[in-house]
Structures are given as structure tokens and as C-alpha cells.
Amino acid sequence: MIWGLVPVAYLLGTFPSAVMVARSKGIDITAVGSRNPGASNVGRTMGTAWGVLVFVLDGLKGAIPAAVGTALDEPVATYAMVAAAVLGHMYPVTRRFVGGKGVATMGGALVVLHPIVFVVLLVVWLVVRKLSGTASLGSLIIAAGLPIGVALDGAPAWEVVATVALAALVMLRHADNIRRLLRGDELSASHASSRRG
Numbered sequence: 001m002i003w004g005l006v007p008v009a010y011l012l013g014t015f016p017s018a019v020m021v022a023r024s025k026g027i028d029i030t031a032v033g034s035r036n037p038g039a040s041n042v043g044r045t046m047g048t049a050w051g052v053l054v055f056v057l058d059g060l061k062g063a064i065p066a067a068v069g070t071a072l073d074e075p076v077a078t079y080a081m082v083a084a085a086v087l088g089h090m091y092p093v094t095r096r097f098v099g100g101k102g103v104a105t106m107g108g109a110l111v112v113l114h115p116i117v118f119v120v121l122l123v124v125w126l127v128v129r130k131l132s133g134t135a136s137l138g139s140l141i142i143a144a145g146l147p148i149g150v151a152l153d154g155a156p157a158w159e160v161v162a163t164v165a166l167a168a169l170v171m172l173r174h175a176d177n178i179r180r181l182l183r184g185d186e187l188s189a190s191h192a193s194s195r196r197g
Contacts, residue, residue: 002069002077009065009081013088013105016095017057018042021050030098038100040135058100059108061085066112079162082109086166090173101173103139106166110146117149134186136177143170 018037022029025046033041039058043051065085069078089105091097110118121142128138147163155163171178180186 002072002074003080005065005068006077006080006084010084010088012064013061013085013090014092014094014099015057015061016092016099017061018054018100019095021054021057022046025050036100037095037098039104040101040139043135055104055107058089058104059111061089062105062108062110063112064108066109070112075159078113079159082106082113083162083166083169085109086169090169101139102166102170103143106143106146106170114150114153114155117146117153121145121149134181136174136186137181140171140174140178140181143167143174 016037018029018039018041022042022045027045029035029037029041029045033045035041039051039055042054062082062085065081066078069075069081086102086105086109088099090099090102092099107118107122110121124145125135125138125142128141129135132138144167146167147160150163151160177186
């Protein structure tokens with residue numbers, strides 16, 4: 001039965017949090033800033049509070065499947081549902097497979113599965129964002145640190161491998177950000193549109 005919830009998790013992942021929140025303020029988030037429908041772009045464009053709201057909503061898309069799988073004591077299926085939710089967020093069939101970067105959705109799952117690792121990586125992200133001025137660099141660093149943190153938290157080998165795959169997906173979705181970082185023209189985390197507020 002639980003494996004039948006994997007496509008449900010994917011559909012949950014397609015919920016367009018950033019698009020709907022921005023639209024409520026008359027903004028097309030796919031046409032401003034980095035054009036990415038995610039929490040970082042909403043935060044840059046509309047302000048930190050709105051970015052946090054989208055982060056929480058996107059996080060719930062990962063937390064709910066993780067909580068359901070954990071409650072049913074099905075660890076492998078839990079990761080399958082989490083991966084489906086992340087893929088739904090990144091490649092939503094409802095939006096021509098153009099979605100967000102998956103960081104918040106993966107983070108939401110981590111709150112349930114490895115809360116201490118989540119707190120540590122959140123602190124790392126905040127510090128890197130503050131020092132570098134770019135949210136994407138922080139996202140890439142915590143993606144790289146995810147499997148390390150899970151391994152240090154005592155997870156079995158298969159779970160570490162699963163988090164390596166999830167981290168690789170997140171990094172793949174950040175390919176454009178990586179190129180901009182290498183060129184030195186990545187959008188600043190503090191950059192905001194004139195429509196902010």
C-alpha cells in the first residue's frame with residue numbers, strides 16, 4: 001500500500017507554493033529575479049518574510065511524506081516518497097516540468113528524518129548566505145554536507161547513498177547558479193525588485 005503513495009508524494013511536490021504566494025501580491029515570480037519559483041527568489045523579490053513562508057510551505061511538501069513513511073515504519077519507501085516529492089517540486093508535470101531547486105522540500109524531509117542534521121545545515125546555510133551574499137552558494141554547500149551529516153548521525157549505508165542521490169539532484173538543479181558563481185555574477189541574496197514589500 002505505501003508504495004502507492006509515491007505518486008501522491010510527487011503530486012504533493014508539484015504544489016506551486018512560490019507561484020501562488022507571489023501571485024497573491026500581483027507578482028509573476030517566474031518573470032523576476034532569477035525567475036526560479038522558489039523561496040530564495042521570493043525572498044529577494046518580495047522580502048524575507050514572504051521567502052520564509054514559501055520555505056515553510058515547500059518544506060511541508062517533504063515533511064509530510066517523510067512523516068507518513070516514518071509513521072508506517074517503512075524506511076525505504078519513506079525515501080522513495082521524499083525523492084518523489086523533491087522531483088515533483090523540481091519537475092512539476094503541472095508546470096511543464098519547470099519548478100524550483102528542491103532545497104526547502106529536502107529540508108522539510110530532513111526535519112522529520114534527521115532534525116539535528118537539519119538544524120546544523122540550516123545554521124551553515126545562514127552563515128554562508130550572510131558571508132557570501134548568495135543563497136545559492138549556501139544551498140550547494142549544505143547539499144554537499146547532507147550525506148556527511150546523515151552518516152555522522154548514524155544512518156545505515158543505504159540511507160547515506162539515498163541522500164547522496166538527493167544531494168546530486170539538488171546540485172544538478174543548481175547548474176545555472178554554479179556557472180554564475182564561477183563567472184562572479186550570481187544574484188545577491190539581498191538583491192530585490194522594486195516591487196518588494
